[in-house]
Amino acid sequence: MKLFYAAASPYARIVRIILIELGLYDGIEKEIATLRDPDSALLPTNPVGRVPTLRLDDGTTLTETLLIVPYLDTLHDGPPLLPRDGSDGWVTLSRMGTAMGLLDGIVAWNRELRRPEEQRSPGMLALERTRATRTLGVLEDAVGQGAYRGRLDAAQIALGSALAWTERRHRIFAWRDGHPALSAWYDDIADRPSFTRTLPPVT
Numbered sequence: 001m002k003l004f005y006a007a008a009s010p011y012a013r014i015v016r017i018i019l020i021e022l023g024l025y026d027g028i029e030k031e032i033a034t035l036r037d038p039d040s041a042l043l044p045t046n047p048v049g050r051v052p053t054l055r056l057d058d059g060t061t062l063t064e065t066l067l068i069v070p071y072l073d074t075l076h077d078g079p080p081l082l083p084r085d086g087s088d089g090w091v092t093l094s095r096m097g098t099a100m101g102l103l104d105g106i107v108a109w110n111r112e113l114r115r116p117e118e119q120r121s122p123g124m125l126a127l128e129r130t131r132a133t134r135t136l137g138v139l140e141d142a143v144g145q146g147a148y149r150g151r152l153d154a155a156q157i158a159l160g161s162a163l164a165w166t167e168r169r170h171r172i173f174a175w176r177d178g179h180p181a182l183s184a185w186y187d188d189i190a191d192r193p194s195f196t197r198t199l200p201p202v203t
């Protein structure tokens, strides 16, 4: 099994954290892939050119975090990280969707901010700021009421990865402001060895 990733990718980090939590990380081959590079070593494996990309031993390639995580769940005997049988009342899938949606929006917002100022779309910037602020407000209440807690699952990992990436890579969004419950929640999960070992570089 071989994982292609980028050190700064919050998506690949979700997969890396899970591999560490499952005790599989050190035993697999890994390659840091260049992105948006026509010569990237990733492209023969994944023509879409995105990370995470996981190549299995039989050559099958898995892409997309939300598809790789269920595969990883087949590699261990513990409680599933992303239960797809409704045994938890679909709560983890629901929370995972919110965390991934937050991440998608924040990444898109930052990508727009990296364009030259005269090329940025004010409408897009406003939309993504509103989306992120609204979602963080909901998460602040949810976490304050006990959500995203208990035995570690993929939704907690995805939310932790999204918040870490925002803190370290987003150009302007100070997500902690006005979100004390979420800040305290993040500080707890960020202490896990799987998180400290995979911290994305600061921009």
Ligand SMILES: N[C@@H](CCC(=O)N[C@@H](CS)C(=O)NCC(=O)O)C(=O)O
Residues within 6 Å of the ligand: 006, 008, 009, 010, 011, 012, 035, 036, 048, 049, 050, 051, 052, 063, 064, 065, 066
């Ligand atoms: N939907 C994908 C998103 C993955 C993604 O966008 N990865 C970024 C790095 S954070 C990437 O590979 N970007 C390269 C590109 O857009 O060409 C997933 O959930 O895995």
